[in-house]
Amino acid sequence: MDISYSEALVVGGGLAGLRAAIELKERGIDVVLISIVPPLRSHSSAAMGGVQAALASSFMGASDSPCLHYQDTINGGAGIADPAVVDYFCHSVIDSVYQLDSWGVPWTRVSAGERILSDGRMIVEKKDNHGKITARNFGGTAQWRTCYCSDSTGHNLMRAHLRRSAAVGLPIVDRMQALSLIMSDNTCEGVTALDLRTGKIKLFQSKATLLATGGYGRLFEYSTNGSICNGAGQALVLSISGGTLSNMEAVQFHPTALMPSSVLITEGCRGDGGYLYNNKMERFMLKYAPEAKELASRDVISRSMILEERLGNACQGDSGSHFWLDIRHLGREHISTHLREVAENAFCFAGVDPVHDLIPVYPAQHYTMGGIRTDKSLSTEKYGISGLFAAGEAACWDLHGFNRLGGNSLGETIVAGEFAAVTMSDYIQKKGSRLSVSAADDEFGKQSERLLRLEKQSGKPGLSYVSIISSVQSLMSRYAGVFRNEEGLNTARLELNRLLEQEPDAAIAGSFSATSPETTAALECRGMVKLALAVVGCALKRKESRGCHNRDDYPEMSEEFCKRTLCRWNSISESIEIDYEDISPQG
Amino acid sequence: MDKCKKVKIFRFVPGSDLKPRFKRYSVVPTGDTVLSLILQIRNEVDHSLKFDYVCRAGVCGSCAMLINGRPALACRARLDDYGSALTLAPLPGFLLLGDLSVDTGSYFIRMYQNQAMNLHRTKEEEIAYALSCRHDNETMLRIYELDRCIECGCCVSACATAQMNSSFVGAAELLNAWRIMVDPRDPRDDEFWYRLYATDNGVFGCTALLACDSSCPKNIPLASSLASFRIALLKLGVTT
Ligand SMILES: Cc1cc2nc3c(=O)[nH]c(=O)nc-3n(C[C@H](O)[C@H](O)[C@H](O)COP(=O)(O)OP(=O)(O)OC[C@H]3O[C@@H](n4cnc5c(N)ncnc54)[C@H](O)[C@@H]3O)c2cc1C
Ligand code: SF4
Ligand code: SF4
Ligand code: FES
Numbered sequence: 099m100d101i102s103y104s105e106a107l108v109v110g111g112g113l114a115g116l117r118a119a120i121e122l123k124e125r126g127i128d129v130v131l132i133s134i135v136p137p138l139r140s141h142s143s144a145a146m147g148g149v150q151a152a153l154a155s156s157f158m159g160a161s162d163s164p165c166l167h168y169q170d171t172i173n174g175g176a177g178i179a180d181p182a183v184v185d186y187f188c189h190s191v192i193d194s195v196y197q198l199d200s201w202g203v204p205w206t207r208v209s210a211g212e213r214i215l216s217d218g219r220m221i222v223e224k225k226d227n228h229g230k231i232t233a234r235n236f237g238g239t240a241q242w243r244t245c246y247c248s249d250s251t252g253h254n255l256m257r258a259h260l261r262r263s264a265a266v267g268l269p270i271v272d273r274m275q276a277l278s279l280i281m282s283d284n285t286c287e288g289v290t291a292l293d294l295r296t297g298k299i300k301l302f303q304s305k306a307t308l309l310a311t312g313g314y315g316r317l318f319e320y321s322t323n324g325s326i327c328n329g330a331g332q333a334l335v336l337s338i339s340g341g342t343l344s345n346m347e348a349v350q351f352h353p354t355a356l357m358p359s360s361v362l363i364t365e366g367c368r369g370d371g372g373y374l375y376n377n378k379m380e381r382f383m384l385k386y387a388p389e390a391k392e393l394a395s396r397d398v399i400s401r402s403m404i405l406e407e408r409l410g411n412a413c414q415g416d417s418g419s420h421f422w423l424d425i426r427h428l429g430r431e432h433i434s435t436h437l438r439e440v441a442e443n444a445f446c447f448a449g450v451d452p453v454h455d456l457i458p459v460y461p462a463q464h465y466t467m468g469g470i471r472t473d474k475s476l477s478t479e480k481y482g483i484s485g486l487f488a489a490g491e492a493a494c495w496d497l498h499g500f501n502r503l504g505g506n507s508l509g510e511t512i513v514a515g516e517f518a519a520v521t522m523s524d525y526i527q528k529k530g531s532r533l534s535v536s537a538a539d540d541e542f543g544k545q546s547e548r549l550l551r552l553e554k555q556s557g558k559p560g561l562s563y564v565s566i567i568s569s570v571q572s573l574m575s576r577y578a579g580v581f582r583n584e585e586g587l588n589t590a591r592l593e594l595n596r597l598l599e600q601e602p603d604a605a606i607a608g609s610f611s612a613t614s615p616e617t618t619a620a621l622e623c624r625g626m627v628k629l630a631l632a633v634v635g636c637a638l639k640r641k642e643s644r645g646c647h648n649r650d651d652y653p654e655m656s657e658e659f660c661k662r663t664l665c666r667w668n669s670i671s672e673s674i675e676i677d678y679e680d681i682s683p684q685g
Numbered sequence: 686m687d688k689c690k691k692v693k694i695f696r697f698v699p700g701s702d703l704k705p706r707f708k709r710y711s712v713v714p715t716g717d718t719v720l721s722l723i724l725q726i727r728n729e730v731d732h733s734l735k736f737d738y739v740c741r742a743g744v745c746g747s748c749a750m751l752i753n754g755r756p757a758l759a760c761r762a763r764l765d766d767y768g769s770a771l772t773l774a775p776l777p778g779f780l781l782l783g784d785l786s787v788d789t790g791s792y793f794i795r796m797y798q799n800q801a802m803n804l805h806r807t808k809e810e811e812i813a814y815a816l817s818c819r820h821d822n823e824t825m826l827r828i829y830e831l832d833r834c835i836e837c838g839c840c841v842s843a844c845a846t847a848q849m850n851s852s853f854v855g856a857a858e859l860l861n862a863w864r865i866m867v868d869p870r871d872p873r874d875d876e877f878w879y880r881l882y883a884t885d886n887g888v889f890g891c892t893a894l895l896a897c898d899s900s901c902p903k904n905i906p907l908a909s910s911l912a913s914f915r916i917a918l919l920k921l922g923v924t925t
Contacts, residue, residue: 253835613735
């Protein structure tokens with residue numbers, strides 16, 4: 099048996115995981131980080147837009163403050179964001195942005211002098227501010243607050259973190275797929291994982307374990323997320339007794355995903371003056387948001403698109419409905435400099451040249467606000483599990499409530515990652531050194547059996563795991579998308595339950611290898627069906643519309659539901675249990 | 686036009702297959718890119734086919750492979766740009782993990798380790814430092830341009846020197862060293878970089894044939910960056 103022992107274990111090499119592991123290491127704690135892919139491949143690298151932080155250094159953000167940032171975030175959250183968490187975040191993220199500057203992040207700077215904005219206004223940046231970190235405009239904010247590095251902020255942050263990780267000597271083990279939590283009663287003592295190089299199961303025992311495994315966007319067929327955003331961490335928690343998830347129905351959709359690939363087309367296109375058309379070449383947003391028009395928030399536009407579609411006004415392409423995004427009038431010069439990535443993606447994935455052609459877009463899943471329930475210090479202790487922590491998109495500590503502001507999640511990964519490390523080191527100091535050998539042995543046995551069973555069943559005719567996962571994805575995009583209703587959600591629940599029943603009979607279709615992509619999918623499959631049931635169950639029970647959760651049959655917000663949703667898996671009835679909790683009395 | 690693609694794919698999983706071979710597939714593609722084609726093969730024909738991808742949008746660097754002999758990102762490679770026959774093979778110069786999947790991760794972890802130095806500064810000191818410095822945007826843009834490497838490994842695979850001398854660090858590592866050296870915020874003096882890379886396995890091992898430059902999917906100017914780095918180190922050599 100291959101065992102690694104460390105004081106702390108971090109699962110996930112995205113920004114949240116890296117930030118936490120660096121902090122732990124700097125605090126003198128012996129920590130190991132595992133990731134299913136080499137860290138830079140993590141989804142964090144795909145974030146382009148930037149990090150919201152009220153530095154108040156640029157002309158358009160001159161009167162910004164953490165208070166305004168707080169207000170915008172609370173407003174976005176639609177009653178479900180936790181004031182204490184938001185307050186902590188809005189202050190801390192400023193320090194984080196400066197700290198990252200000293201780690202070498204190439205933040206775009208203020209250049210003193212006159213500048214013409216895209217709407218034609220002229221502004222003058224003060225001499226005093228020359229060379230400070232500047233900010234750009236993002237939807238839903240009172241001031242220009244989003245700090246950025248041209249068009250690849252997430253990538254540049256990741257690289258700064260990786261340089262820092264090496265400097266502090268952080269051991270990173272990539273191609274390591276976490277399979278289950280090692281539980282000794284109600285205490286988490288590490289994970290079992292499959293080494294995707296050797297096909298061997300490894301034990302990672304530790305006093306404190308952080309799940310920083312990202313979101314569950316890939317439960318949806320149409321998603322801007324990377325292929326590994328499968329909700330692995332949420333599924334690990336749902337599978338242990340008492341493991342609690344929260345606000346799973348809170349899923350954000352982005353209106354301008356390129357069709358049919360769902361690659362994200364940045365908000366910048368609309369910010370710079372792009373138009374949206376329906377199949378009659380009407381700018382339909384004039385009807386739904388006469389003031390903001392194409393600059394309305396993500397969910398307003400996503401909803402408007404679906405309503406237009408219902409009126410029969412969506413364009414019909416080879417692979418389904420879409421609308422048109424038009425940036426032709428911005429001109430070649432502007433497109434090839436400011437929207438270079440857009441032009442490349444539109445050509446590569448849809449075969450269109452935005453200088454001459456319209457771009458086909460449609461709403462797709464983009465961000466998951468729900469996740470592993472933690473308290474304000476990123477620990478799951480108050481929800482019955484010790485030794486377990488979560489941060490980043492994997493966690494739900496009520497920063498975003500029922501709608502995330504663009505640019506708040508990159509900041510979250512860094513602030514929460516650092517804070518989780520502080521909580522974890524306190525926990526480690528208090529906990530004795532003893533870890534249960536039998537708990538680890540048991541879990542190793544269970545996972546080995548699981549793998550053995552997959553091997554034995556392989557080649558058997560019948561349903562494949564891959565096909566179960568793709569059924570889940572199409573059900574979720576169809577019934578748990580921008581608009582939801584009782585009938586659709588019930589259909590989805592029924593179908594998902596059927597898939598859950600069929601799953602034990604599924605088999606690997608090809609020949610078995612522990613490191614094959616099919617085995618990876620097989621090991622994730624059941625967890626994904628359960629997570630989908632959690633999303634659908636919570637969406638069914640929340641009979642109101644709030645933030646990104648829209649019910650056709652309950653279009654109004656209801657005071658009764660101004661609470662966070664909690665859900666657990668009942669392993670006897672094999673179903674989701676849901677209850678609610680007030681936002682404030684959490685401690 | 687015949688829409689059918691004839692694809693030859695390198696198949697070999699070390700440790701479980703006896704010997705490498707090329708397997709042939711005929712597919713009518715439903716998507717536009719090489720990645721969508723191999724996903725289609727994996728989903729419909731051959732579930733065990735190994736290759737890496739995450740973002741499918743050219744930003745994560747996972748999916749580099751040899752497409753008709755040249756290193757490229759599968760997700761960015763448009764089928765229209767290739768004929769009706771395709772040959773796919775893993776990137777050379779990296780440990781083969783299976784079929785089209787190679788271990789670029791270890792190369793880059795080693796690179797970060799080579800270039801690291803612990804600074805022992807507290808967060809307060811770091812914030813104070815950041816607040817005390819101004820940098821004009823041109824400087825930041827220059828660093829940004831050099832920081833765009835997605836660690837795909839194409840440049841290392843394209844480099845004949847790296848293929849012949851496995852101790853040669855490769856274009857990506859030299860680029861990243863230069864990126865840090867030009868950053869005014871990095872406190873290390875130039876001698877640090879001189880000691881590390883003014884060697885036969887560093888800048889002096891590079892024969893400047895520039896195969897790396899044209900293979901970079903992010904169009905990072907490797908030729909001029911490596912040349913600038915070499916000149917900077919040469920100058921140091923003269924003065925020290
Ligand atoms: C296209 C796009 C653009 C975005 N742009 C912005 C933006 O401009 N601003 C902003 O604030 N936010 C943005 N976001 C959101 C933001 O990028 C993410 O919320 C954030 O990066 C999540 O970081 P993370 O560290 O929590 O998770 P991730 O970066 O997703 O990392 C998860 C890690 O967990 C690992 N992992 C997963 N499963 C397992 C397993 N079973 N075993 C071991 N390891 C595992 C993965 O390898 C990975 O390292 C964007 C999102 C998308 C989709
Ligand atoms: S210039 Fe030639 S030798 Fe030097 S790194 Fe590039 S390909 Fe290799
Ligand atoms: S320099 Fe270019 S080719 Fe080389 S690893 Fe980086 S992105 Fe890939
Ligand atoms: S899949 Fe990310 S670069 Fe190709």
